Amino acid sequence: MEKQRARTGSEKEYRKEQLKKAALTLFAQKGFKNTTVEMITKKAHLSPAAFYLYFNNKIAIYRALNKDGIDILEDLMKQALHTSGGSSVDKLYALARAYYSFYREHTDYFYITEILHLGNDEFFYDSTMVKELEKRTLVVLQIVASVIEEGIEKNELRKIDPMKTAVTLWGMIDGVLILEVKKSTLFTGFTIDALIGQLMDMVLLGVKKK
Amino acid sequence: MEKQRARTGSEKEYRKEQLKKAALTLFAQKGFKNTTVEMITKKAHLSPAAFYLYFNNKIAIYRALNKDGIDILEDLMKQALHTSGGSSVDKLYALARAYYSFYREHTDYFYITEILHLGNDEFFYDSTMVKELEKRTLVVLQIVASVIEEGIEKNELRKIDPMKTAVTLWGMIDGVLILEVKKSTLFTGFTIDALIGQLMDMVLLGVKKK
Amino acid sequence: MEKQRARTGSEKEYRKEQLKKAALTLFAQKGFKNTTVEMITKKAHLSPAAFYLYFNNKIAIYRALNKDGIDILEDLMKQALHTSGGSSVDKLYALARAYYSFYREHTDYFYITEILHLGNDEFFYDSTMVKELEKRTLVVLQIVASVIEEGIEKNELRKIDPMKTAVTLWGMIDGVLILEVKKSTLFTGFTIDALIGQLMDMVLLGVKKK
Amino acid sequence: MEKQRARTGSEKEYRKEQLKKAALTLFAQKGFKNTTVEMITKKAHLSPAAFYLYFNNKIAIYRALNKDGIDILEDLMKQALHTSGGSSVDKLYALARAYYSFYREHTDYFYITEILHLGNDEFFYDSTMVKELEKRTLVVLQIVASVIEEGIEKNELRKIDPMKTAVTLWGMIDGVLILEVKKSTLFTGFTIDALIGQLMDMVLLGVKKK
DNA sequence: CATGAATGAGTATTCATTCAT
DNA sequence: AATGAATGAATACTCATTCAT
Numbered sequence: 001m002e003k004q005r006a007r008t009g010s011e012k013e014y015r016k017e018q019l020k021k022a023a024l025t026l027f028a029q030k031g032f033k034n035t036t037v038e039m040i041t042k043k044a045h046l047s048p049a050a051f052y053l054y055f056n057n058k059i060a061i062y063r064a065l066n067k068d069g070i071d072i073l074e075d076l077m078k079q080a081l082h083t084s085g086g087s088s089v090d091k092l093y094a095l096a097r098a099y100y101s102f103y104r105e106h107t108d109y110f111y112i113t114e115i116l117h118l119g120n121d122e123f124f125y126d127s128t129m130v131k132e133l134e135k136r137t138l139v140v141l142q143i144v145a146s147v148i149e150e151g152i153e154k155n156e157l158r159k160i161d162p163m164k165t166a167v168t169l170w171g172m173i174d175g176v177l178i179l180e181v182k183k184s185t186l187f188t189g190f191t192i193d194a195l196i197g198q199l200m201d202m203v204l205l206g207v208k209k210k
Numbered sequence: 211m212e213k214q215r216a217r218t219g220s221e222k223e224y225r226k227e228q229l230k231k232a233a234l235t236l237f238a239q240k241g242f243k244n245t246t247v248e249m250i251t252k253k254a255h256l257s258p259a260a261f262y263l264y265f266n267n268k269i270a271i272y273r274a275l276n277k278d279g280i281d282i283l284e285d286l287m288k289q290a291l292h293t294s295g296g297s298s299v300d301k302l303y304a305l306a307r308a309y310y311s312f313y314r315e316h317t318d319y320f321y322i323t324e325i326l327h328l329g330n331d332e333f334f335y336d337s338t339m340v341k342e343l344e345k346r347t348l349v350v351l352q353i354v355a356s357v358i359e360e361g362i363e364k365n366e367l368r369k370i371d372p373m374k375t376a377v378t379l380w381g382m383i384d385g386v387l388i389l390e391v392k393k394s395t396l397f398t399g400f401t402i403d404a405l406i407g408q409l410m411d412m413v414l415l416g417v418k419k420k
Numbered sequence: 421m422e423k424q425r426a427r428t429g430s431e432k433e434y435r436k437e438q439l440k441k442a443a444l445t446l447f448a449q450k451g452f453k454n455t456t457v458e459m460i461t462k463k464a465h466l467s468p469a470a471f472y473l474y475f476n477n478k479i480a481i482y483r484a485l486n487k488d489g490i491d492i493l494e495d496l497m498k499q500a501l502h503t504s505g506g507s508s509v510d511k512l513y514a515l516a517r518a519y520y521s522f523y524r525e526h527t528d529y530f531y532i533t534e535i536l537h538l539g540n541d542e543f544f545y546d547s548t549m550v551k552e553l554e555k556r557t558l559v560v561l562q563i564v565a566s567v568i569e570e571g572i573e574k575n576e577l578r579k580i581d582p583m584k585t586a587v588t589l590w591g592m593i594d595g596v597l598i599l600e601v602k603k604s605t606l607f608t609g610f611t612i613d614a615l616i617g618q619l620m621d622m623v624l625l626g627v628k629k630k
Numbered sequence: 631m632e633k634q635r636a637r638t639g640s641e642k643e644y645r646k647e648q649l650k651k652a653a654l655t656l657f658a659q660k661g662f663k664n665t666t667v668e669m670i671t672k673k674a675h676l677s678p679a680a681f682y683l684y685f686n687n688k689i690a691i692y693r694a695l696n697k698d699g700i701d702i703l704e705d706l707m708k709q710a711l712h713t714s715g716g717s718s719v720d721k722l723y724a725l726a727r728a729y730y731s732f733y734r735e736h737t738d739y740f741y742i743t744e745i746l747h748l749g750n751d752e753f754f755y756d757s758t759m760v761k762e763l764e765k766r767t768l769v770v771l772q773i774v775a776s777v778i779e780e781g782i783e784k785n786e787l788r789k790i791d792p793m794k795t796a797v798t799l800w801g802m803i804d805g806v807l808i809l810e811v812k813k814s815t816l817f818t819g820f821t822i823d824a825l826i827g828q829l830m831d832m833v834l835l836g837v838k839k840k
Numbered sequence: 841c842a843t844g845a846a847t848g849a850g851t852a853t854t855c856a857t858t859c860a861t
Numbered sequence: 862a863a864t865g866a867a868t869g870a871a872t873a874c875t876c877a878t879t880c881a882t
Contacts (some may be wrong), residue, residue, distance in 0.1 A: 012862085034241040047864045049858080058856065090420060094414060118391065119241040119326045122322015134397040136410040141398065148417075157417050161408070165417065167398045168386060182328065187344040188351065188377045198371070198378040202860060206416030207358075207367050207375065208299060222845085247873060257847045259875080416870065432841085443662060453663040457877060467843045469879080478877065512837075538811065539661040539746045554817040561818065568837075576839050579826070585837065587818045588806060588828045595805015602748065607764040608771065608797045618791070618798040626836030627722075627778075627787050628793065642866080667852060677868045678853080688852070 005054045016054045018044040020068070023061045026119035032062060032116055057113055062112070063129055069109035071138045073102050077143050088151025090205065094174065095144055100196055103177045115181060172199060226264045230278070233271045238318035242272060242326055273339055274320070279319035280346045281311050283411040287353050299414065304353055306383065310406055313387045324384055325391060337413025351376045382409060436474045438464040440488070449527035452482060452536055459475045482532070483549055488530035490556045493522050497563050508571025509624065515564055516593065521614055524598045534594055535601060561586045593618060646684045648674040650698070653691045658738035662692060662746055692742070693759055699739035700766045703732050706771050718781025719834065725774055725801065730826055744804055745811060771796045804831060807815045 022043035026035040037058055041048045055061045066178045084094030103110045144166035151157035176199050179185050180192040213406040232253035236245040247268055251258045265271045286308040294304030313320045354376035361367035386409050389395050446455040461468045475481045492586055496518045504514030523530045563568035564586035571577035596619050599605050600612040656665040667688055668678045685691045706728040708733055714724030733740045774796035776786035781787035806829055810822040 017218070020335070031243075036854085048856085049864055049866090050862080052857070053862070090248070092417075103348050115328050118388070120326050121240045121244060134239075137394070151417075157414065160411070160417060162396065164400055164404060164408050165412065167389065167394075167400055168405050168412065171386035171389040171394075171405065172382040172409060173385065175383065175388065176381035176387065178328070179377070179381040184347070184377075184381075185300070188373070190374055190377055194374060194379050195381065198374050199382060202375070202378065203329065204369070204418045205415050206371060206412070206414050207361075208414045225845095244869085252868085259847050259849095260845080263845070264872070451663075453661075455774070456875085468877085469843050469845090470841080471805065471876070474841070487667035497645075534631070538748050538808070539732045540661045541664055555781070558817065578835065580831070580837060582662075583818070584820055584824060584828050587809065587834070588812075588819055588832065590800035591809040591814075591825065592829060593805065595799035595808065598750070598805065598808070599797070599801040604801075607768070610794055610797055614794060615798050615801065618794050619802060621790075622795070622798065622833050622836070624787070624836050626832070626834050627713050627781075627790060645866095666850085678852085679868050679870095680866080682853070683866070 013053075015044070015046065015050075019037075019046070019051065019054055020061060020065055024065055024108045024112065027062065027065070027116060028111040032120060059126075062116070063126070065109070065112050067134065068171075069106070069113035069135075070133065070140075071112070072106055073099070073174055074136065075141050076102050081143060081147070088147055088154060088156045091147045092144075092151070092204075093200065096196075096200060097146060099170075099173055100177075103161065110177070111181065115178065129155055141170060144169065172203070225254070225256070225260075229256070229261065230271060230275055234275055234318045234322065236307055237272065237275070237326060238321040240253055242268075269336075272326075273336070275319070275322050276339075276343065279316070279323035280343065280350075282316055282319055283309070284346065284350055286312050287350055291353060292355070298357055298364060298366045301357045302354075302361070302414075303410065305357065306379075306406070306410060309380075310387075320387070321391065325388065351380060354379065361413070379413065382413070423620065432474075435464070435466065435470075439466070439474055440472065440481060440485055444485055444528045444532065445487070447482065447536060449456070450529040452478075452540060478529045479546075482536070484547070485529070485532050486553065487556075489526070489533035490560075492526055492529055493519070493533070493561055494556065495558050496522050501563060508567055508574055508576045512564075512571070512624075513620065514615075515567060515624075516589075516620060519593055520597075530597070531601065535598065561590060564589065581626070589623065645674070645676070645680075649676070649681065649684055650691060650695055654695055654738045654742065657692065657695070657746060658741040662688075673785075689756075693756070695739070695742050696759075696763065699736070699743035700763065700770075702736055702739055703729070704766065704770055705745070706732050707770055711773060711777070718784060718786045722778045722781070723806075723830065724746065725777065726799075726826070726830060729800075730807075731804055740807070743778075746806065771800060774799065799833065802833070808818055 011019040019040060022164075023035070023040045026039055026043065033200070037051050038048045040052050055064070077095060078109075080094040081091060084091045087148065095205035145162040148157060148160070148165050152159055152162065173196070176195050177192065179188075179195065185192055185195065229250060233245065233250045236253065239245075247261050248258045250271070252260050258367035261271075272415070287305060290304040291301060294301045316408055349374065355372040357371040358367060358370070358375050362369055362372070383406070386405050387402065389398075389405065395402050395405065439460060443455070445459045446459055448461065449455075457471050458468045458626060460481070461471050471481075498516035500514040500602065501511060501559070504511045561583065565582040568577060568580070568582040568585050572579055572582065593616070596615050599608075599615065605612055605615065651669060652668045653665070656669055656673065659665075667681050670691070671678045671681050679693075685694070707725060708730035710724040711721060714721045771793065774831070775792040778787060778790070778792040778795050782789055782792070806825050807822065809818075809825065815822050815825065
């Protein structure tokens with residue numbers, strides 16, 4: 001193998017990105033434990049040893065990806081808010097669509113931020129990292145909550161606890177998306193689109209007849 | 211260490227249960243890959259070699275637990291249906307509560323049946339097992355769907371696709387429960403009870419003002 | 421499994437025979453290391469633990485079989501001598517045929533006495549056993565040697581060292597038979613019969629033209 | 631223990647040789663199953679894990695040694711042919727001596743190529759390897775057969791099937807050599823030299839008086 | 841006598857991580 | 862900075878053998 005050398009700072013940054021890109025795909029495909037450092041470096045055309053020039057250990061790259069994922073999500077949510085129509089319901093739709101497109105267009109990141117740590121125990125032992133992620137998540141949730149709050153004020157929405165609703169919505173949507181990740185959409189015969197549509201319909205109108 | 215011996219058939223069954231109990235806890239705590247056969251047997255006061263008297267391999271015990279989990283869930287759901295009030299909404303509540311108590315009282319089973327396979331590869335390579343689990347899941351979903359169908363007929367619920375709604379509900383509730391598993395309920399400051407309550411409220415009445 | 425009980429002495433002997441029979445087949449089929457005690461006992465419809473009522477350990481059964489093999493061979497050789505025609509060449513033929521039929525009719529014993537210990541190191545550490553086997557082998561070789569001696573006296577054979585010739589013959593025939601065991605007869609396209617025929621022809625007449 | 635590092639390519643090749651050398655001795659001494667990867671690496675002053683930098687698995691090193699063995703044999707046979715006297719009998723002698731010196735000077739290789747797979751299962755599961763070895767063996771046999779053919783044409787040898795004779799000879803000599811491997815030469819009181827001499831005498835002249 | 845149950849000691853193989861160059 | 866080489870610590874699984882009943 002040719003010796004690769006990252007002379008300039010940006011070249012170094014580039015290598016780091018390559019490694020993250022490789023790890024992102026592999027983690028999403030095979031899980032954390034089933035992805036070896038060697039696999040990651042091979043995909044990034046580097047030697048296994050080089051990995052440790054860029055990351056302290058295997059968990060570090062996972063953490064970095066996790067952060068990136070939340071960055072992307074936050075961006076998407078903020079953008080959605082700016083470009084959406086005026087009514088609160090419109091805005092809620094826009095935010096839901098943003099989250100959904102986080103799932104669709106950045107599936108690997110969705111996988112890593114929302115799913116990968118489930119069924120593992122070693123990821124969140126670094127409490128500063130946890131704190132950091134929680135703060136970031138709250139920012140995103142706050143965006144949703146404020147839309148709900150606004151909707152209530154404008155009398156478009158029922159009187160509900162905005163943050164509680166935001167959190168619940170988050171969980172609900174995640175759950176439905178995870179159905180597809182678990183391949184449960186396949187055997188039930190519904191597309192993820194149909195299920196998300198159904199979710200929005202239910203959430204907005206309820207199932208009960210008035 | 212004293213040598214333990216399971217003399218009677220029922221004692222043998224007991225040991226098997228001990229192993230499953232140990233594995234259940236460990237899998238839920240640390241994940242599949244992070245749980246070693248040694249850990250399981252140590253917890254069950256047996257030698258690693260003894261494990262293989264009771265299960266063919268590590269994955270076999272996981273499969274057994276998975277099946278047990280679904281058994282429990284199915285029971286709970288059927289019971290809920292029989293003991294609930296007459297209206298469809300009551301029945302839906304009862305089913306939701308049943309699922310919720312599956313989560314509460316059998317958290318480790320919930321963990322294993324709903325979460326553990328996420329972020330891993332190896333579980334679903336046995337396609338007969340997958341088929342079996344899918345069938346079992348459909349049975350549970352069908353219970354929910356039929357209640358919805360009945361509700362529509364009785365004019366208690368809006369005209370919605372019963373199975374699609376059931377699947378969506380499943381995902382939604384799972385998602386909210388997973389929030390707690392991910393410890394996300396903690397930092398948002400809501401109890402899981404509150405979130406599930408919020409979910410039921412939203413699902414029944416919708417958020418939109420009429 | 422039903423509990424088997426060997427009450428009478430002969431029943432005990434029967435069980436021992438069953439075990440040897442099972443081991444014989446398995447050793448010949450799979451080799452010593454690849455045959456487990458469990459396989460042997462399963463084939464003999466006994467529990468693994470019962471094995472140790474009849475043999476001290478796994479090697480012991482191999483040793484017993486080895487002895488049995490030589491018994492059979494010795495018998496065959498002695499019989500051959502008694503039933504053969506009068507000339508020394510006839511007798512030599514008869515003895516060769518006897519050895520050959522040891523291979524054909526008792527292939528598993530041939531395998532065990534002549535081949536199995538090759539490529540292993542643990543069999544002959546019991547020096548009394550080795551001595552015993554050597555003595556038995558010498559008896560067989562002596563049978564051949566005395567026929568050769570007689571042939572020389574009767575002027576039917578060239579003047580050759582009888583015992584040296586007997587030993588050489590033994591090795592030569594073994595070697596050709598082993599060719600078939602190694603499946604080398606297959607790819608060369610010759611049957612073992614043809615090769616043994618060729619061997620006898622060469623040995624009697626030589627290849628050199630006179 | 632000092633950490634050993636193979637820096638240059640040739641040093642790496644050297645380490646591989648060390649491993650093969652260690653494995654060669656051990657396989658010949660103890661057999662395949664009784665030789666552990668740890669034994670091999672210890673003898674080569676490496677860690678067990680390092681083994682897998684050089685060979686994919688335990689069987690791979692056996693296969694490599696097998697190939698090496700046939701290389702050596704083929705070389706010896708070809709050389710013998712080139713340096714021997716003109717008569718076919720001389721050539722046959724030279725070839726026999728070559729095979730004999732393969733046994734004497736490369737006993738461990740002889741052991742591995744001719745004996746080790748006897749009494750085992752697992753070696754021949756790789757059919758491409760088997761085919762390859764058979765082809766190589768046929769090449770060697772063809773060398774012998776062509777000398778015999780020439781001898782018949784030159785009227786130095788009786789009319790015999792050249793290839794059949796070659797195969798038979800191969801088996802015969804192997805058999806006698808194996809006698810020594812089995813230590814059977816010791817108790818019979820003959821040296822392997824004497825037996826091989828006897829074999830050649832018998833094969834050339836026959837035992838029958840004319 | 842027979843066995844079900846149990847295990848200690850192995851055994852090939854993997855992998856995150858280190859380090860001399 | 863980059864890497865080839867090396868390894869310690871795991872880890873699932875096997876098997877001859879033991880022993881209480």
